[in-house]
Every structure is written in C-alpha cells, then in structure tokens.
Amino acid sequence: MPGFISIEDIAKRYPAPGGKSTTIFEHLWMSMERGEFACIIGHSGCGKTTVLNILSGLDQPSEGTVIVDGQAIDGTSLDRAVIFQSHALLPWRTVMGNVAYAVTSKWPKWDKAKVKAHAQTFIDLVGLTGSEQKRPSELSGGMKQRVGIARALSITPKILLMDEPFSALDALTRGTLQDEVRRICLETGQTTFMITHDVDEAIYLADKIFLMTNGPGAVLAEVVENPLPKDRVRTDLHRHPLYYATRNHVIDFLVSRSKTFVSETPDFNPRNVPVVRPGRAEPSIVAGALEAIPNVGQKNRSLP
Ligand SMILES: Nc1ncnc2c1ncn2[C@@H]1O[C@H](COP(=O)(O)OP(=O)(O)OP(=O)(O)O)[C@@H](O)[C@H]1O
Numbered sequence: 001m002p003g004f005i006s007i008e009d010i011a012k013r014y015p016a017p018g019g020k021s022t023t024i025f026e027h028l029w030m031s032m033e034r035g036e037f038a039c040i041i042g043h044s045g046c047g048k049t050t051v052l053n054i055l056s057g058l059d060q061p062s063e064g065t066v067i068v069d070g071q072a073i074d075g076t077s078l079d080r081a082v083i084f085q086s087h088a089l090l091p092w093r094t095v096m097g098n099v100a101y102a103v104t105s106k107w108p109k110w111d112k113a114k115v116k117a118h119a120q121t122f123i124d125l126v127g128l129t130g131s132e133q134k135r136p137s138e139l140s141g142g143m144k145q146r147v148g149i150a151r152a153l154s155i156t157p158k159i160l161l162m163d164e165p166f167s168a169l170d171a172l173t174r175g176t177l178q179d180e181v182r183r184i185c186l187e188t189g190q191t192t193f194m195i196t197h198d199v200d201e202a203i204y205l206a207d208k209i210f211l212m213t214n215g216p217g218a219v220l221a222e223v224v225e226n227p228l229p230k231d232r233v234r235t236d237l238h239r240h241p242l243y244y245a246t247r248n249h250v251i252d253f254l255v256s257r258s259k260t261f262v263s264e265t266p267d268f269n270p271r272n273v274p275v276v277r278p279g280r281a282e283p284s285i286v287a288g289a290l291e292a293i294p295n296v297g298q299k300n301r302s303l304p
Pocket residue numbers: 014024042043044045046047048049050051215
C-alpha cells in the first residue's frame with residue numbers, strides 16, 4: 001500500500017547540448033507516513049530542491065508520479081506549504097498581515113475576525129505574541145523565519161516542505177528554532193519533509209533520513225531510520241549511545257559512499273532501497289569512525 005506521501009519512480013532530466021539530456025536524478029522511490037518527519041541529505045546539486053519543488057507542485061518530474069494522500073500532484077496547492085531559506089515575506093504587510101494573507105487564501109469565505117483569531121493562534125505558537133503589528137523590516141532573521149513557519153502552518157498543510165530553513169541563521173537562533181519546529185511538529189503531528197546539510201539537525205529532527213548519492217544521475221541510496229528515542233532533547237543528543245553510530249553512518253555516506261555508491265552497487269534496486277537503523281549491526285563503521293574522535297572512542301565502544 002502506498003504511503004501518505006508516495007514518490008514513485010520520478011526522474012528529472014534537462015536538455016543538454018547535442019540533443020542529449022542530463023539526468024539530475026532518476027528512479028527515485030520514496031515514501032512517508034502521516035505525521036513523519038523526514039530529512040533529505042546529499043551533496044550540492046544532487047537534486048534535493050528539485051525533489052522538494054516537485055513535491056510542492058512548483059516543478060514537474062520528467063518521469064514518474066508523486067501522490068499525496070491518495071491524489072497525484074498536479075500543480076501547487078494550499079495542502080502543501082513551503083518554507084524557504086529566505087523567508088519570502090510580503091514586506092509591506094505586518095506579521096499579522098502576512099499570516100492572515102495565507103489564511104484568507106486557504107479559506108476565502110472566512111470573515112476578518114475568524115481569520116485574525118486563526119492567524120493569532122499560529123503567531124502565538126511560534127512565540128511572536130506582541131509582534132503582530134511589526135513589518136518584516138523591523139524583525140530579526142530568526143523572527144522573520146518564525147513568521148514563515150507560522151504562515152506555513154496556519155494553512156494546516158498535509159505536508160510541510162522546508163528547504164534549508166535555518167541555514168542562514170546564527171547557531172543560537174538556529175537551535176531555538178529547531179526546538180520550536182520539533183515541538184510544534186510533535187504536538188500537531190505535522191508531516192514534514194526537510195532539506196538540510198546539517199547532520200546533527202537531521203538526527204535531532206528527523207524520524208528518517210533519505211541519503212542521496214551525488215549527481216548527475218543521483219539516486220536514493222539508503223533510508224536511515226533514526227534509532228534515537230522520540231523524546232530526545234537537543235542538549236542531550238550527543239550523550240545517547242547510538243548518537244555517534246548514526247552521525248558517523250551519515251557522515252561516512254557523505255564523505256565516501258555518496259560518490260561511489262552507483263558504481264559499486266551494480267545490482268541496486270531503486271524500488272527496494274535499504275532501510276538502515278544504525279547501531280550495533282555496523283561495528284566496522286562505528287568502531288572505525290569513533291577512533292577518529294579523540295577521547296570519545298573508548299568510552300562509547302564499551303556501551304551496548
Ligand atoms: N533549469 C535548469 N536547467 C538545467 N539544469 C538545472 C536547471 N535547474 C536546476 N538544474 C540543475 O539541477 C541540479 C539539481 O539542482 P537542485 O537545486 O535541485 O540541487 P540541490 O541538491 O538542491 O543543491 P544545493 O544543495 O546546492 O541546494 C543542479 O545541478 C542544477 O544545476
């Protein structure tokens with residue numbers, strides 16, 4: 001049975017000189033359940049934003065189909081909300097105006113009071129109570145991104161799509177917003193697909209991490225199931241016995257296997273991508289990687 005989100009054998013190809021074509025990625029099968037938080041990681045140019053744009057309906061695949069909640073995607077929809085790296089707020093509207101605009105787009109028949117009350121709920125949710133009348137030029141980068149999150153969530157999307165939403169923020173603000181997004185997604189059961197280059201961010205936020213090989217001709221090599229407990233907290237992440245196993249597994253993929261995977265895996269079946277749960281099953285990777293981290297290897301190797 002297909003998942004809540006089902007990406008089915010999509011490819012993206014662009015025309016190349018001499019009547020040829022360049023394949024950005026191909027034979028991509030991915031699936032997500034309702035309420036799941038997935039991150040996609042891969043080197044620059046492998047096609048992550050293209051996949052996200054296809055999910056949003058802003059772009060179309062050259063081949064294949066994407067199904068969301070039983071319906072094939074055909075263009076953009078207010079069922080799918082996108083948060084970009086640059087917050088893309090309307091500069092002439094206030095915080096309330098920006099969120100209310102999205103609410104009115106989704107529910108055009110609502111009266112002003114209902115729109116305002118609904119928008120206020122999401123402004124409160126992201127901690128912007130008291131800043132409703134400020135315009136984007138009066139907000140910090142983190143506050144702007146909060147408005148983007150409130151705006152996206154206010155339309156109660158079936159899927160929230162985020163393209164490196166925190167990469168332009170300083171480390172402290174990034175951490176705070178990661179905490180908030182995690183809390184909100186857990187509280188609301190929001191299905192979320194997020195692009196990140198930050199392995200720790202993926203381990204903190206995601207239930208599963210899609211690992212893409214390098215482009216051109218990228219494929220989804222592996223799905224990493226996050227073995228950390230659902231009630232994990234950011235400040236304690238590194239103390240969990242399986243944290244380094246997970247981190248090292250993803251980094252090992254990015255550093256070496258993302259380049260060699262396609263040539264070294266001739267019998268790769270894109271419909272049956274391995275699902276890996278890092279842990280004791282990978283002693284060679286875990287032990288090898290831990291040795292490279294001073295004062296950590298010994299301590300962790302004795303752990304289960
Ligand atoms: N209109 C286009 N014509 C030709 N090639 C394109 C076009 N748009 C995108 N590409 C190519 O598609 C590839 C994938 O782009 P995409 O933006 O999806 O990558 P990405 O994985 O998100 O990279 P990054 O991590 O740098 O954001 C890139 O190599 C890009 O040059």
